[in-house]
Amino acid sequence: MAEPDRQLEVVEGKTLAVISEGLYLLNLLFPLLPLLALTWLWLHHRGSATGLLFNHLRQAFIGAVIATILFTAANLLIIILGGYRSLHALIIFELYYIICVPLLLIPGLLGLIKAMAGQSYRFPLIGRLDV
Amino acid sequence: MQYKSQAVAKPYFIAAIALFVAQVLFGLIMGLQYVVGDFLFPEIPFNVARMVHTNALIVWLLMAFMGASYYLVPEEAETELYSPGLATLMFWVFLVAAALTVAGYLLLSYSTLADVTMNKLLPTMGREFLEQPTITKIGIVIVALAFLFNIGMTILRGRKTVINLVLLMGLTGLAVFFLFAFYNPDNLVLDKYFWWWVVHLWVEGVWELILGAILAFVLVKTTGVDREVIEKWLYVIIAMTLITGIIGTGHHYYWIGAPEYWQWWGSIFSAMEPIPFFMMTVFAFNIVNKRRRDHPNKPAMLWALGTAVMAFLGAGVWGFLHTLSPVNYYTHGSQITAAHGHMAFYGAYVMINITIISYAMPLLRGRNAANPLKSQVWEMWSFWLMTIAMVFITLFLTGAGILQAYLQRMGENPQPFMVVQEQISLFYWLREIAGVIFLIGLVVYIASFFVGQNDPEAATES
Numbered sequence: 001m002a003e004p005d006r007q008l009e010v011v012e013g014k015t016l017a018v019i020s021e022g023l024y025l026l027n028l029l030f031p032l033l034p035l036l037a038l039t040w041l042w043l044h045h046r047g048s049a050t051g052l053l054f055n056h057l058r059q060a061f062i063g064a065v066i067a068t069i070l071f072t073a074a075n076l077l078i079i080i081l082g083g084y085r086s087l088h089a090l091i092i093f094e095l096y097y098i099i100c101v102p103l104l105l106i107p108g109l110l111g112l113i114k115a116m117a118g119q120s121y122r123f124p125l126i127g128r129l130d131v
Numbered sequence: 132m133q134y135k136s137q138a139v140a141k142p143y144f145i146a147a148i149a150l151f152v153a154q155v156l157f158g159l160i161m162g163l164q165y166v167v168g169d170f171l172f173p174e175i176p177f178n179v180a181r182m183v184h185t186n187a188l189i190v191w192l193l194m195a196f197m198g199a200s201y202y203l204v205p206e207e208a209e210t211e212l213y214s215p216g217l218a219t220l221m222f223w224v225f226l227v228a229a230a231l232t233v234a235g236y237l238l239l240s241y242s243t244l245a246d247v248t249m250n251k252l253l254p255t256m257g258r259e260f261l262e263q264p265t266i267t268k269i270g271i272v273i274v275a276l277a278f279l280f281n282i283g284m285t286i287l288r289g290r291k292t293v294i295n296l297v298l299l300m301g302l303t304g305l306a307v308f309f310l311f312a313f314y315n316p317d318n319l320v321l322d323k324y325f326w327w328w329v330v331h332l333w334v335e336g337v338w339e340l341i342l343g344a345i346l347a348f349v350l351v352k353t354t355g356v357d358r359e360v361i362e363k364w365l366y367v368i369i370a371m372t373l374i375t376g377i378i379g380t381g382h383h384y385y386w387i388g389a390p391e392y393w394q395w396w397g398s399i400f401s402a403m404e405p406i407p408f409f410m411m412t413v414f415a416f417n418i419v420n421k422r423r424r425d426h427p428n429k430p431a432m433l434w435a436l437g438t439a440v441m442a443f444l445g446a447g448v449w450g451f452l453h454t455l456s457p458v459n460y461y462t463h464g465s466q467i468t469a470a471h472g473h474m475a476f477y478g479a480y481v482m483i484n485i486t487i488i489s490y491a492m493p494l495l496r497g498r499n500a501a502n503p504l505k506s507q508v509w510e511m512w513s514f515w516l517m518t519i520a521m522v523f524i525t526l527f528l529t530g531a532g533i534l535q536a537y538l539q540r541m542g543e544n545p546q547p548f549m550v551v552q553e554q555i556s557l558f559y560w561l562r563e564i565a566g567v568i569f570l571i572g573l574v575v576y577i578a579s580f581f582v583g584q585n586d587p588e589a590a591t592e593s
Contacts, residue, residue: 087541090461094533097452098526102444109409109443113416 013049014118016041017056021112024060024067028104031071035064055120059111063123067104070096132494134205136212141495142222143198144488148577150191150229151481155573157184159566165552165559175237182236182262188476189260190229193271195484196305196341197225197278200298202491203348204282208289213281221274221281228270232263254315258322260330261312268312275306293362294351297369298344304337320388327383334480335404335446336376342442342483343368346415349435349490355423364414371407379404385456386463394456401454405447408479415439427589428493428501430510430579434486437518441478449474449525461540466555467532474525477517485576492580498588505583509575516572523565531558 020041027034042061049057074096081088107123114121132138161180163170171180205212212218235244241262248264250256255265263271279302286295311328347361381397384390415436426432449471453462462468489510493502501507539551546554 087537090458090541091533091537094452098529102448109412113413113420116417117420
């Protein structure tokens with residue numbers, strides 16, 4: 001019976017890896033709630049996850065934290081510089097969107113594709129950070 | 132090449148590439164006119180250069196779509212084309228009509244062109260992207276109907292696959308929505324309202340079906356992945372395209388006098404428009420990851436993957452950038468729109484056409500599967516040159532657009548349009564330089580058809 005259990009574990013690991021990368025991508029569009037879900041997944045599986053799941057969960061969690069920090073910083077900057085109806089709000093939104101979003105989006109996209117293929121992946125630069 | 136009649140695709144592809152060159156040249160002329168206002172004036176005024184730039188784009192994309200269909204439908208349907216003679220005849224009709232129209236733009240004033248072509252009998256001219264004389268539009272309809280008849284009859288008597296049926300659906304939609312080009316009411320709101328039924332429902336609706344079908348065909352052929360897997364993806368992608376794209380038309384209705392509810396409908400549905408492009412990217416990479424063979428035509432794979440990524444960035448990400456109505460209030464019609472337009476058209480439709488040309492041309496030229504290695508290396512260089520240049524064109528136009536919105540539409544003392552144009556000229560210069568790199572990439576692409584032709588074909592698939 002050991003072999004079917006192992007297969008089930010691999011399938012579950014792959015599914016959760018795909019969900020992790022999906023939550024990371026969703027967090028770029030609608031920040032916070034997906035990050036909370038990712039945090040729960042990370043805390044829940046940190047000790048037990050191995051291989052593929054550990055790789056993708058860890059990458060997605062680090063990425064989502066950084067993306068949320070950048071998003072929060074952009075919003076704080078808007079508030080400090082005069083609020084959402086100020087001249088700066090549009091500029092900061094557009095700059096955040098053309099610089100941060102594509103840079104965070106493409107690794108997430110590649111991560112999702114790798115997770116679906118059952119392969120591991122490390123985000124460039126931020127993938128080496130430890131949590 | 133499995134069927135002799137697929138050969139009719141070749142002249143379509145060659146003419147498409149020639150018109151692509153014309154489009155880029157006029158783009159460069161116009162780009163320079165942004166900063167050197169009287170460049171080539173009065174020989175080629177800005178409005179004429181713009182008309183040729185955009186119309187050449189539309190015509191060459193249509194020509195390449197037709198070539199792609201004539202190539203892939205017989206193979207999918209597993210039968211010869213219904214009438215290769217009709218396809219060839221329509222090619223010449225289309226080419227001559229396109230050439231005469233461009234000559235008319237360049238040699239006559241627009242009002243004289245309208246008089247000469249008897250626009251008064253059925254006025255359809257004078258609208259952005261639909262500037263063609265009425266007689267040309269009638270010619271386009273005749274060519275499109277003959278084309279649909281030919282493709283439809285081929286599919287009817289052959290094998291029906293998801294790929295050729297999705298393609299046929301897209302092509303039928305293309306022909307049907309073009310008919311709104313003939314509806315030209317006096318009421319400007321109504322005019323703009325239905326004008327978008329051609330423009331938006333083409334590029335953010337039915338053309339995406341054509342894109343999906345061509346991409347799926349190339350991936351089936353080059354990866355060896357089961358057709359069923361690819362078809363399931365295609366179903367979901369086209370469903371999402373239609374769900375988001377049709378009501379997403381509302382993002383054009385914010386400021387034209389249409390009811391206010393379009394601000395909500397347009398914002399919500401067009402915010403979802405990146406989803407099918409996102410799925411297309413995941414689809415393409417997934418299929419390539421699962422490939423069962425290494426096809427020797429490397430550039431075709433590169434263009435296919437490039438299409439998926441660049442279409443998502445250009446149409447999806449850069450579209451979302453200015454699609455929400457509160458943002459669009461400031462950015463509408465600015466250089467941000469131009470940035471989105473450039474990357475979206477290049478990423479989605481230019482690249483998919485080059486993908487199918489890249490896949491089919493070696494076969495149409497009598498090779499077993501691929502070009503010689505040297506030719507492939509040149510083609511891959513052209514991919515990177517054109518793609519990177521387009522990324523920079525987009526970034527520079529986005530920079531120009533942000534500054535334009537800031538200086539012209541926000542703040543206590545908004546500045547006049549032309550004053551702002553002076554202030555963003557640095558971005559226009561940078562865009563022009565990137566445009567020259569793009570042209571170099573295009574020259575390298577054309578050269579790839581001629582270099583190393585006596586060398587042996589690249590290694591066959593393993």
